[in-house]
Amino acid sequence: MSPIKVTVIGSGNWGSAIARIVGETAAQYSNDFNPAVNMWVHEEIWDGMKLSHVINEQHENPKYLPGKKLPENVVAVTDLIEACKDSDLLVFVVPHQFVSGVCEQLQGHLKDGVLAVSLIKDDVLHCRVEGNERPLDEAGLMAIHKMGGIRLVSEEIQDILHIDVAVLMGANLAPEVANDNFCEATIGYEGSAETRALLKKLFQTENFRINVVKDAHTVELCGALKNIVACAAGVTDGLGYGDNTKAAVIRLGLMEITKFVEHFYPGSNLETFFESCGIADLITTCYGGRNRKVCEAFVKTGKPLKVVEEELLKGQSAQGPLCAEEVYGMLKHFEMEAKFPLFCAVHKICSGEMKPTDLIGCLRHHPEHRSK
């Protein structure tokens, strides 16, 4: 087998942090990987120079990851098709709203058998109302586009490019990864054990520890749904509840995540929720993340969510309320609201339909407390 050619699609904060890693490992394992790693850069001007030139000359991305050297074998390429056409492995790390555009541009320009890995964390589910059939047929796809519909980023890539997609998620924010702080990630990939081993080799370093599991949908859904739970955690913080109430809310949220995944993507492995993508990412998001922060302030100040978001996040958005809205639409459609009281309450609180103080009332008779 000839060495695997890798392209990182994206060069923001997270894209640059991950390019540091795969640049290093591709050079280290040159029997497996082509050491020349492409990084697609959406060209822009930085300090009077082209950003791509700066990256290729200074081996640093001064705009999005200043002060961190990129390996010299990472090469910035500004033409998307040029960056990807000879690649065997595409690492997607662009904001989720750009995924479909990127994929459409790449249609017809990729090698056979190319594999994608999605590292896109700001996932918002889109409600998919046709039920559970996989793979989706043409009519199913049309319905998604017309009616809104739950669709994961990995499915979006797969649907447009008809290629295999793995995901990498976990408690690993770009700044900490870029600082070489010890952290973990979970890769989800349903394909061969050989490819799973190669993915681990490509992404794992001494300070970025990888576990690979098979149920990729679980990994990806944990990444999206945790933000809803973080909103609930923020509401409890805003209401001034103690540690135990918050822990109960986080736990009940985790139970809803497991039930949601099991219902809509059957076949998940309970152990996957113990991985970095599961409890670890959930914990950091519920104690430190922006969804928690926004919802805490929303409850404390009584200002509209949009206003709080603008004040606190300066242009970024909190995914939790959006995700809760999509999930709520889906649960309502399937008449499953009673099974997911926390998810539903978060949507109703964020949309102003329910008072924050009613959150606990919704959880008191949670299905989790029924005798087992």
Next chain:
Amino acid sequence: MSPIKVTVIGSGNWGSAIARIVGETAAQYSNDFNPAVNMWVHEEIWDGMKLSHVINEQHENPKYLPGKKLPENVVAVTDLIEACKDSDLLVFVVPHQFVSGVCEQLQGHLKDGVLAVSLIKDDVLHCRVEGNERPLDEAGLMAIHKMGGIRLVSEEIQDILHIDVAVLMGANLAPEVANDNFCEATIGYEGSAETRALLKKLFQTENFRINVVKDAHTVELCGALKNIVACAAGVTDGLGYGDNTKAAVIRLGLMEITKFVEHFYPGSNLETFFESCGIADLITTCYGGRNRKVCEAFVKTGKPLKVVEEELLKGQSAQGPLCAEEVYGMLKHFEMEAKFPLFCAVHKICSGEMKPTDLIGCLRHHPEHRSK
């Protein structure tokens, strides 16, 4: 069946908080329970009066739970045997060091078929070196006493009184429970489904939500072992690591808890770790508890652990370092140190054998990161 007579053995902060609950539910479900609930009070003088008199006249424990009314059907009794001799259900809620003394006094004075429920949270494991056989024979018991040996509080009660023992654990500190904050608990009981349902009825209120599981040892071990993980979390805080590193440490600690339980008490159910006794209690302990706090200060100040403990806890002790010492002894005896690098590192750091900065080095090649 005649109504179940309940005695709460203990009247401290946690004992009084739980007496408020079982007093209420015993009166509410008077077909199942005798509404007159005894509470054994170790007599002392409070404000010139006998504490037991104050409790029985003012229906409040002004020393240990001031400002919270006890139901009038909770009766303080100062004679231990008198308090327990007609009881069907004994709720143990005394400090762990008093358990054996209490049990020895009760020997020969209990009704047949009496059930105990241990709510004792400050559990320290005692190293048991004879392996895994249950029930222990006389020789095994002797060996425990002679050599030290892992022994759970529930086992201690069982070994002395030869009665069935359930446990109640979870993310539920006495002050929050006494304030009627919403929180959860897990009961572990291996006996009949009927008894499990009765236990749930006795302990559950609108704000104290109960799940009952069968693997009681898992429930109890989670309660003890979480303190070791909280020490590791405190070390990462003391070293100034970020959220993701801390989340990775907590997650690896949880994985060691699951492996430890499965090895020494086979037959645990993975789902039990998702209960309040598992992740919820672990999270609150790693973010808020005293073990975390002591270890953070230990690392930051460089003072001996004992000194930090005295300064911060004012007479109370942190169970994590003691528990880590017992667990380390056990792992060493069975030559299993390599499988539990976090547990071992916590002991070595707390005992001064290892620098706190070496913690992460111990986790980098954690068995959890091996290909699965």
